[in-house]
Amino acid sequence: xxxxxxxxxxxxxxxxxxxxxxxxxxxxxxxxxxxxxxxxxxxxxxxxxxxxxxxxxxxxxxxxxxxxxxxxxxxxxxxxxxxxxxxxxxxxxxxxxxxxxxxxxxxxxxxxxxxxxxxxxxxxxxxxxxxxxxxxxxxxxxxxxxxxxxxxxxxxxxxxxxxxxxxxxxxxxxxxxxxxxxxxxxxxxxxxxxxxxxxxxxxxxxxxxxxxxxxxxxxxxxxxxxxxxxxxxxxxxxxxxxxxxxxxxxxxxxxxxxxxxxxxxxxxxxxxxxxxxxxxxxxxxxxxxxxxxxxxxxxxxxxxxxxxxxxxxxxxxxxxxxxxxxxxxxxxxxxxxxxxxxxxxxxxxxxxxxxxxxxxxxxxxxxxxxxxxxxxxxxxxxxxxxxxxxxxxxxxxxxxxxxxxxxxxxxxxxxxxxxxxxxxxxxxxxxxxxxxxxxxxxxxxxxxxxxxxxxxxxxxxxxxxxx
Ligand SMILES: Cc1cc2nc3c(=O)[nH]c(=O)nc-3n(C[C@H](O)[C@H](O)[C@H](O)COP(=O)(O)OP(=O)(O)OC[C@H]3O[C@@H](n4cnc5c(N)ncnc54)[C@H](O)[C@@H]3O)c2cc1C
Numbered sequence: 001x002x003x004x005x006x007x008x009x010x011x012x013x014x015x016x017x018x019x020x021x022x023x024x025x026x027x028x029x030x031x032x033x034x035x036x037x038x039x040x041x042x043x044x045x046x047x048x049x050x051x052x053x054x055x056x057x058x059x060x061x062x063x064x065x066x067x068x069x070x071x072x073x074x075x076x077x078x079x080x081x082x083x084x085x086x087x088x089x090x091x092x093x094x095x096x097x098x099x100x101x102x103x104x105x106x107x108x109x110x111x112x113x114x115x116x117x118x119x120x121x122x123x124x125x126x127x128x129x130x131x132x133x134x135x136x137x138x139x140x141x142x143x144x145x146x147x148x149x150x151x152x153x154x155x156x157x158x159x160x161x162x163x164x165x166x167x168x169x170x171x172x173x174x175x176x177x178x179x180x181x182x183x184x185x186x187x188x189x190x191x192x193x194x195x196x197x198x199x200x201x202x203x204x205x206x207x208x209x210x211x212x213x214x215x216x217x218x219x220x221x222x223x224x225x226x227x228x229x230x231x232x233x234x235x236x237x238x239x240x241x242x243x244x245x246x247x248x249x250x251x252x253x254x255x256x257x258x259x260x261x262x263x264x265x266x267x268x269x270x271x272x273x274x275x276x277x278x279x280x281x282x283x284x285x286x287x288x289x290x291x292x293x294x295x296x297x298x299x300x301x302x303x304x305x306x307x308x309x310x311x312x313x314x315x316x317x318x319x320x321x322x323x324x325x326x327x328x329x330x331x332x333x334x335x336x337x338x339x340x341x342x343x344x345x346x347x348x349x350x351x352x353x354x355x356x357x358x359x360x361x362x363x364x365x366x367x368x369x370x371x372x373x374x375x376x377x378x379x380x381x382x383x384x385x386x387x388x389x390x391x392x393x394x395x396x397x398x399x400x401x402x403x404x405x406x407x408x409x410x411x412x413x414x415x416x417x418x419x420x421x422x423x424x425x426x427x428x429x430x431x432x433x434x435x436x437x438x439x440x441x442x443x444x445x446x447x448x449x450x451x452x453x454x455x456x457x458x459x460x461x462x463x464x465x466x467x
Pocket of ligand 1: 009010011012013014015032034035040042043049050054055056122124138139140141144147185322323347348349350354355357359360453
């Protein structure tokens with residue numbers, strides 16, 4: 001099987017987009033999709049690119065929002081997922097919501113009608129061999145058991161997770177360091193960097209009591225049917241810990257021992273919430289051990305009760321879901337190839353990105369990278385200043401491998417740009433990020449500089465608010 005063809009396992013968001021990119025560059029693809037023969041607990045149809053839950057692609061603001069920028073980049077690359085989302089858009093303010101059935105039917109019809117696309121029904125239950133040609137594995141959060149076992153056998157037991165346990169991630173520049181301080185427990189570490197690896201937020205007894213009350217009262221999301229098996233091993237949501245006893249968290253992730261408040265050395269904190277650096281840039285910190293099933297609205301309210309986080313901005317909120325994903329920082333190279341088996345690429349949610357848009361985006365990249373490699377004209381690295389590149393750089397190296405959890409696209413993943421502080425400063429900074437990204441992305445795609453009329457059309461376009 002060494003013809004110039006790409007085999008794509010999984011016809012979801014990522015697999016569909018990867019296929020579209022390849023066939024538009026002239027390379028035939030076979031999409032292997034197990035539905036409807038083999039079902040998952042979340043999908044309902046046999047269509048490609050089915051949206052399993054919400055019908056939203058989130059913010060469409062390409063100047064002030066990183067997801068909106070990802071939309072823009074995919075549109076520039078002729079992405080099918082965005083074309084169909086635009087074609088089947090529903091009114092939703094600044095967000096891009098779609099008619100889910102018409103959307104996935106549209107993707108399915110376009111791909112099935114393309115002369116270079118073959119859709120083969122059935123489950124793939126093993127990894128292809130090294131001489132089987134180019135493959136892209138895009139089987140998503142609900143990868144079938146047999147294939148997941150084969151991937152685990154290849155990558156190692158600890159390299160493929162079946163659940164995510166996501167602690168909320170905070171933008172470092174929104175933490176109040178007049179209240180919080182840098183210190184590792186017992187000042188452990190050989191270097192100053194290690195001894196100051198954590199940001200600590202202290203709580204008095206009264207603050208702790210109020211926090212536990214809020215946690216217990218907060219709105220929680222339910223698990224989907226079929227989702228819970230095996231999850232209670234070692235990653236309890238904080239609200240479940242609090243339900244087991246009001247002091248449980250104080251003996252777990254909120255224990256105050258081995259820490260001295262740098263601002264008030266004589267005052268012993270009753271509890272301490274710790275945040276740990278989440279990316280090499282040092283722009284993002286996760287709240288250690290704070291995985292939660294609280295609803296998003298409740299999370300921001302409850303977490304802003306933590307002293308030092310009263311003005312926190314969240315790059316992503318916490319969650320626990322059934323989710324199959326690789327430890328990409330150790331396993332994938334910057335071309336999305338499995339280091340140990342370079343004829344295999346991974347794409348979509350299984351690479352440790354999160355969400356329809358991010359998954360489709362990683363499909364788009366994998367499709368283009370695989371195609372160009374097959375054509376003997378490999379692409380240069382995806383520029384890290386683009387939304388695509390920032391996300392890819394994070395999952396293939398920028399993220400901490402030891403604590404790697406799935407990630408949404410957000411401006412914390414971007415190489416910083418200096419701008420004045422405050423709300424206005426933030427708007428200027430985000431605009432600078434998106435301008436920089438657009439130039440780099442067009443260059444990478446080999447597109448000409450925008451014309452005066454393109455710029456005028458852009459300037460006249462409405463800027464929807466963040467969704
Ligand atoms: C319950 C649930 C709710 C979610 N809700 C949202 C949400 O509201 N918003 C959001 O943005 N994201 C949500 N997600 C995440 C969502 O799944 C991803 O954002 C997106 O669908 C992932 O795209 P993907 O292409 O990687 O995987 P998918 O879209 O899931 O596509 C993978 C495809 O591979 C197929 N497949 C699996 N194993 C095999 C095999 N061995 N052989 C052949 N085919 C196989 C599957 O049938 C599927 O069609 C949710 C996920 C789950 C599980």
